[in-house]
Amino acid sequence: MPVVLGDTDRDADRFRFTLADDVAVVDTAQKLDAYLESHPDEDLVVVGPDVTMAVATEVAETYRLRRPHLGVVLMRRRMEVSTMTEALRAGVREVVVADDVEALVGACKRSMAVSEQLRHVESGDSNSRRGxxxxxxxxxxxxxxxxxxxxxxxxxxxxxxxxxxxxxxxxxxxxxxxxxxxxxxxxxxxxxxxxxxxxxxxxxxxxxxxxxxxxxxxxxxxxxxxxxxxxxxxxxxxxxxxxxxxxxxxxxxxxxxxxxxxxxxxxxxxxxxxxxxxxxxxxxxxxxxxxxxxxxxxxxxxxxxxxxxxxxxxxxxxxxxxxxxxxxxxxxxxxxxxxxxxxxxxxxxxxxxxxxxxxxxxxxxxxxxxxxxxxxxxxxxxxxxxxxx
Ligand SMILES: Nc1ncnc2c1ncn2[C@@H]1O[C@H](COP(=O)(O)OP(=O)(O)OP(=O)(O)O)[C@@H](O)[C@H]1O
Ligand SMILES: [Mg+2]
Missing domain, CATH: 3.40.50.300 (P-loop containing nucleotide triphosphate hydrolases)
Structure with missing residues (x-):
């Protein structure tokens, strides 16, 4: 279940409809932090389109090192090269346009797959293997x-x-x-x-x-x-x-x-x-x-x-x-x-x-x-x- 850093209740309903019924929605970076503290298995943060780039990149940068298996997918109203570069540099896994539901679901799935692989690697059970x-x-x-x-x-x-x-x-x-x-x-x-x-x-x-x-x-x-x-x-x-x-x-x-x-x-x-x-x-x-x-x-x-x-x-x-x-x-x-x-x-x-x-x-x-x-x-x-x- 992803956690969404979003703005309004209206957004929350939309994300629940698009992603999962039990998606959690928080409206500040502090609440996100508290949520992630109490949910160590959470693997995905979706940052809503109205969250500023400064907050979005800070979230990505903070968790990149602290929780490497946590993926951040960023939504933006418009796709601009400078935004993409800034986001990816900060550690955001994917950037999608706000109204593209399919792209959002796809990006979330891919991010979850990466997280799953990382957890698999972290658990150490692949280290002894030689394919x-x-x-x-x-x-x-x-x-x-x-x-x-x-x-x-x-x-x-x-x-x-x-x-x-x-x-x-x-x-x-x-x-x-x-x-x-x-x-x-x-x-x-x-x-x-x-x-x-x-x-x-x-x-x-x-x-x-x-x-x-x-x-x-x-x-x-x-x-x-x-x-x-x-x-x-x-x-x-x-x-x-x-x-x-x-x-x-x-x-x-x-x-x-x-x-x-x-x-x-x-x-x-x-x-x-x-x-x-x-x-x-x-x-x-x-x-x-x-x-x-x-x-x-x-x-x-x-x-x-x-x-x-x-x-x-x-x-x-x-x-x-x-x-x-x-x-x-x-x-x-x-x-x-x-x-x-x-x-x-x-x-x-x-x-x-x-x-x-x-x-x-x-x-x-x-x-x-x-x-x-x-x-x-x-x-x-x-x-x-x-x-x-
Ligand atoms: N067993 C087969 N029966 C019918 N058509 C085949 C068969 N194997 C390959 N082809 C067809 O031959 C063509 C070339 O196949 P493929 O792309 O796999 O070759 P390749 O060695 O990877 O080529 P390249 O050197 O360009 O990378 C394709 O159109 C493919 O559909
Ligand atoms: Mg080939």
Whole structure:
């Protein structure tokens, strides 16, 4: 239940209608302080549109250090860049326009998700975990890296075993995880740029965007020019911290051996190496495997996945195995269901779990669980807070 720092009783009714019946409303910073003192589990303060910026920033600054898991969502009558900057600098999690009910509910939900992660981290139950890192790669574009990484992440996080997944979009210039899952890139890897050397679990929890229960995404920058500032060291830190927080870290990659990708090969437990049934893809797979051999990335980590299998295009899976000398681990069939669901912003795994494509991803997920030594995560209690979704 959020607490609202607002002005009038009329506001109170509105917030009760929008957020929750039992939302508490206080009209001064002192009363807010007293309320928070007596409610140590409170995780969210909504600052109403008529509260001055001076008070709003003071509230955010005060609690940022004192109660880091407490989120502050600020409402303003008008959205101005200077207001946004001032607010975010003070530690406000999100700023929304006063009349945009949907934006307010969304911001509150995201803030609660961050708080939940922070509490989870604070309780220390994630520290001993070391999740499994899975890199999805092909040196040829368009082979299905994003399709495989999003569906695999959805399959691993829906397995009923409570496993948590962080999908990291390291296709830094042209990443499409946000589009594939219709996520709002309010936070991206760009926000991690100033954190190199000091990225911790709390920071990462504030950067991920939740997609569904047990599945969060760290999205690629929306400004492609930010890509050059993401160093291999920062990427390594991100992956390391994510592996301490989640059971599985799935990395979607660009179709090239960039420094960031090489760092991921260094750190990953498994490489899902994609190919399709065409000669350029097969040639690229061969070159990839030779490169990995030359660089000493162990064959025990290789998993060849044939995407768009079953297409009658002259080449067969046998041809691929014979050419590269490595067995195919899983075949994902070619189906119109894939682009169809992509355009709906949902994975095939969730939309149509009985479909052959979804079954193939379930098989791929099973293989990862078997190899995985990841510990079962502590169960995170989900609260149902808001009337609208
Ligand atoms: N199994 C499949 N059946 C049908 N279409 C598929 C399948 N897998 C991928 N596709 C389609 O192929 C296209 C490319 O897929 P995707 O974006 O996943 O590839 P990618 O390797 O991530 O591409 P990029 O290198 O550009 O990042 C998409 O339109 C997707 O819908
Ligand atoms: Mg992609």
């Amino acid at each position: 499994k890192i899975i890199l999805v790669f092909s040196s040829k574009g368009g082979c299905g890296k994003t399709t495989v990484s999003t569906n695999l992440a959805a399959a691993l996080s829906s397995g009923g075993d409570g496993a948590s997944v962080c999908l990291v979009d390291f296709d830094l210039e042209t990443g499409d995880v946000a589009i594939a899952l219709q996520l709002d890139p309010t936070r991206t890897i760009s926000d991690a740029l100033g954190m190199q050397g000091g990225l911790d679990e709390r920071a990462l929890a504030s950067l991920v965007v939740p997609y569904k229960a047990n599945m969060d995404c760290l999205l690629a920058p929306t400004k492609p020019s930010d890509a050059e500032f993401v160093s291999a060291a920062l990427a390594g830190e991100i992956v390391q911290v994510a592996a301490e927080m989640y059971d599985f870290v799935i990395i979607d990659a660009p179709p090239a051996f960039t420094d960031v990708v090489l760092k991921c090969f260094d750190m990953a437990d498994t490489y899902i190496l994609l190919t399709t049934l065409d000669l350029p893809a097969l040639k690229n797979l061969k070159v990839t495997l030779d490169t990995l051999d030359n660089l000493g990335f162990p064959r025990t980590k290789w998993q060849i996945v044939l995407n768009r299998g079953g297409s009658r295009v002259g080449l067969t899976s046998d041809d691929i195995e014979r050419t590269v000398g490595v067995p195919i681990s899983v075949e994902i069939p070619s189906s119109v269901e894939v682009p169809l669901r992509l355009n709906e912003g949902i994975t095939v795994v969730e939309a149509n779990p009985r479909h052959d494509v979804a079954r193939a991803f379930a098989e791929l997920a099973d293989k990862q669980r078997k190899i995985s030594g990841a510990a079962k995560p502590a169960q995170v209690t989900k609260r149902s807070m808001f009337k609208r979704s």
